[in-house]
Amino acid sequence: xxxxxxxxxxxxxxxxxxxxxYGWLVFLSEYSLLILKLTGFIAVxxxxxILAWIGYTLASTPPPKPIEEIEKEIEEELKKLESETQxxxxxxxxxxxxxxx
Numbered sequence: 001x002x003x004x005x006x007x008x009x010x011x012x013x014x015x016x017x018x019x020x021x022y023g024w025l026v027f028l029s030e031y032s033l034l035i036l037k038l039t040g041f042i043a044v045x046x047x048x049x050i051l052a053w054i055g056y057t058l059a060s061t062p063p064p065k066p067i068e069e070i071e072k073e074i075e076e077e078l079k080k081l082e083s084e085t086q087x088x089x090x091x092x093x094x095x096x097x098x099x100x101x
Contacts, residue, residue, distance in 0.1 A: 018074075025035045
């Protein structure tokens with residue numbers, strides 16, 4: 001049995017045990033009302049905790065740059081590269097060839 005299969009088998013057995021214990025606590029124990037209250041609270045707190053986290057992330061993340069601004073930056077970079085390429089090409093054309101045949 002591979003490591004992943006053993007882990008999967010262990011998770012399956014643990015889940016079945018938890019289901020059986022939870023069923024016993026809810027239906028056969030004197031703590032059933034407390035268990036149901038805790039289950040409801042944990043479920044609601046989990047859902048609204050995730051919702052609060054999403055809200056915080058949306059509120060604290062800066063808005064993205066407008067597309068026009070990004071396009072303008074790209075055009076400026078392209079112009080810089082083109083001018084550098086032209087300068088390099090012009091400088092190379094002015095130099096005498098050092099190749100010997």
